[in-house]
Amino acid sequence: AESVRLAVTRLHFQDVYVQRAVPEDATAEGMFVWDVQATAALGFSTHLFATPLTDANINVLYSTAGDTRAWAENVDLGAVGEIGGTFSLTYDGFQSPQILPNATADDLAGVLNAMPGFGDVIVTREGPFYDSGYTWTITFQGVEFDIPELVANVANLTAVDPVLSVIELQSGAEAEVQEISFVGNDGDDVVCEFGGDSATITAGTDIATMTNALQTIDGIGEIGLTRSLVVGAANSTYTWTVTFLTLAGDLANLDCDSGAVVVETNAGTGTPLGGTFELWFGASGTGPLSPTVTSAQLDAAITAAAGGSVSVVEITSGVSHRARAWDITFDGVGGDLPLLVADTSLLTGTGTSVMVTERTR
Structure with a gap:
C-alpha cells in the first residue's frame, strides 16, 4: 500500500490514502485490490493509468465526482488507442513549439535548448509503453538554481484521456535536512524552537500529528518528516528527520529540550524569496x-x-x-x-x- 501511495503522490495527486486487501472472490494466491483515495492537483489529469500485466488489458483507475475516490476497471488495449496530435511545454511564460508525442530525445532537447533561460539540457527517452506513451528525463546543465516545473499543454493531443505529467526528480536547490535524536519513552514531550517560536512534539505519536505540531512554529513553512525507533530495555531512541520544503538556504538548527540532539544532515542551498x-x-x-x-x-x-x-x-x-x-x-x-x-x-x-x-x- 505504501508503494502505491508514493507512486500516486509522484503523479501530482494530494492527500493520498491507500488500503490493500485480498478480494473476497480471489481466484489465485497473490491477488490484491488497492483502494485509493486522493485529490488531483489543479491542472492535472484525474485518471491514473497502471502498467498492464499482459498485452490483453490495461488497468485504469477512474476517479469519481469530486476526485476523492477511485476504483479499478479493465479496459481493452484497443480502446486506449495510439496517442496522436502534438503537445507543448511552457516555462516562465515562454511556450515551446508543438512537439510530437513520439519525439526523440534529440528532438525534445533541440526544442528546449531553443527556449530562453535553460542553458543546455540533456534528454533521455524511455518507451514506447503499452499505451504508446513515452517518458523523457531532462537534465538542466548550467542552471544553478531550482527552476520552476515545466507546464504541459495537452489540448492538441489525441487519444483517450491523454495525460502528460511533469515530475521533479531532483531539485536544483537542495533542501535543508535536520535530524532530531531523543532518548525516552512514548508520551514524553520535547519542545523544539525555531526562529523564536516553539512547538511541542510527543514521542510515539504518528507522523501526521508531529508534522502538524512542528508546522505551527511561525516561519518554519512546510516540512517533511520521517522517523525511526530503536526500542531499548528501559528507554527507546527516537530519531526524527525533518526536511524543510519551503525555506531556502542553510538554516539554523532547531533547538530542542529534554536532552534531544539536533544535527544538520544536509545544508540547504539557494536564496530565499x-x-x-x-x-x-x-x-x-x-x-x-x-x-x-x-x-x-x-x-x-x-x-x-x-x-x-x-x-x-x-x-x-x-x-x-x-x-x-x-x-x-x-x-x-x-x-x-x-x-x-x-x-x-x-x-x-x-x-x-x-x-x-x-x-x-
Whole structure:
C-alpha cells in the first residue's frame, strides 16, 4: 500500500490514502485490490493509468465526482488507442513549439535548448509503453538554481484521456535536512524552537500529528518528516528527520529540550524569496508588491491600475509548496483585456518567476 501511495503522490495527486486487501472472490494466491483515495492537483489529469500485466488489458483507475475516490476497471488495449496530435511545454511564460508525442530525445532537447533561460539540457527517452506513451528525463546543465516545473499543454493531443505529467526528480536547490535524536519513552514531550517560536512534539505519536505540531512554529513553512525507533530495555531512541520544503538556504538548527540532539544532515542551498514584483495593466502599474502580498492588497493594487473593480482569490489547492497563485476576475472592466505584465526585476531568490495566463476571456 505504501508503494502505491508514493507512486500516486509522484503523479501530482494530494492527500493520498491507500488500503490493500485480498478480494473476497480471489481466484489465485497473490491477488490484491488497492483502494485509493486522493485529490488531483489543479491542472492535472484525474485518471491514473497502471502498467498492464499482459498485452490483453490495461488497468485504469477512474476517479469519481469530486476526485476523492477511485476504483479499478479493465479496459481493452484497443480502446486506449495510439496517442496522436502534438503537445507543448511552457516555462516562465515562454511556450515551446508543438512537439510530437513520439519525439526523440534529440528532438525534445533541440526544442528546449531553443527556449530562453535553460542553458543546455540533456534528454533521455524511455518507451514506447503499452499505451504508446513515452517518458523523457531532462537534465538542466548550467542552471544553478531550482527552476520552476515545466507546464504541459495537452489540448492538441489525441487519444483517450491523454495525460502528460511533469515530475521533479531532483531539485536544483537542495533542501535543508535536520535530524532530531531523543532518548525516552512514548508520551514524553520535547519542545523544539525555531526562529523564536516553539512547538511541542510527543514521542510515539504518528507522523501526521508531529508534522502538524512542528508546522505551527511561525516561519518554519512546510516540512517533511520521517522517523525511526530503536526500542531499548528501559528507554527507546527516537530519531526524527525533518526536511524543510519551503525555506531556502542553510538554516539554523532547531533547538530542542529534554536532552534531544539536533544535527544538520544536509545544508540547504539557494536564496530565499524576497524583494518585490510589479504587475502592469497597459501603462499603469500596481507599484511594488511583496511576495507575501494578501489577496486584499493585490485586489486593491490591480483595481487601481486597471481603473475598474477586480476580484482576487488565492488558489491553495494543487499549487506547489514553493509557489503562490491567484485567480483575478475583472468584473468591473469590460472587453477582452490584455494580459497583465509582470516585472520581476526586483524579485530576489533562487529560481523566482511570475507567470500570468488567461483562463477565461
